[in-house]
Amino acid sequence: MASLLARYLRASQSRPVAVQFATGALVMAAGDATTQAAVERQALFDPQRNATAAVFNGGVSPALYKWYGLLDRVWPGSALRQLAPKLLLNQAVSSSLISPSFLCWSSCVEAALAGRLSAASGRAKVASDTYQRLRADVRRIVCTSFMLWLPANAINFVFVPPHLRIAFMSVVACGWGGFLSYVAHREMEQDEQTTSSTVSGPA
Incomplete structure (x- = not known):
């Protein structure tokens, strides 16, 4: 186990982008x-x-790995005057955009795999459903995101070395990703049940 961890740490420094991709995918x-x-x-x-x-x-x-590096270059250090703008900008730009983007991604990919994007009417229906899903869920998701990711990012920027930040955030994202996936697919299942009931009509 120790040798495996050592290999991971070396790889995270020598091949950061590949390691960040693999870490993010596996944890999600x-x-x-x-x-x-x-x-x-x-x-x-x-x-x-x-x-x-x-x-x-x-x-x-x-992309987050590069983003964290940019924030560190603009506001180096972990004092409050450097930490506060990093946290607020990161929350506004990355955390508040990624969650809604995941809902859109899940909806569009699963619609494409199900063949619902082949016709214009299908694409319009998917776009409408996705928009309604965002309207219903995005406020709750963003508010929950602030409560989770502000303290997590504070720990990340102050205590975690740059090459391990995605690994740390991915551990936090394991639970967050499960929550997002649950929200996205709960709504999809409700849409499918509604569509099925509409098509079948009353008995």
């Missing part, structure tokens, strides 16, 4: 899998949903 996959099994208690594991969440977080993680 773990968060979604835990949500499916322990929270939703699904009888069957949904690998498509899990992969959709993992790819999103894997893609975002290298």
Whole structure:
């Protein structure tokens, strides 16, 4: 275990982008899998949903690594006068954008895989459903995000070395990613049930 950790630490410095992608994807996959099994208690594991969440977080993680580096260059140090603008700007730009983007990503990818984007009417329906989902959930998600990510980012900027920040944030994101995946797919299931009831009509 110690040798594996040492190899990870070396790789996080020599190949940071690849390691950030892999770390973000694996942790998001773990968060979604835990949500499916322990929270939703699904009888069957949904690998498509899990992969959709993992790819999103894997893609975002290298961008966050670069973003954290930019914030450190603009406001070097961990004193309050450097920490406060880093936290507020990070929350406004990254944390508040990533969660809504994940809802859009999940909706569009799963619609594409289900073949619902092939016709103009299908694309319009997916766009409308996604917009309604954002209106219903984005305020709650962003408020919850502030409560979780402000203290997490404070710890990250003050105590965690730059090459390990994505690893630390990914541990926090394991639970957050499971929550986002639950919200996204709860809404999708409700939409599908509504559509099914509308199509079948009254008995």
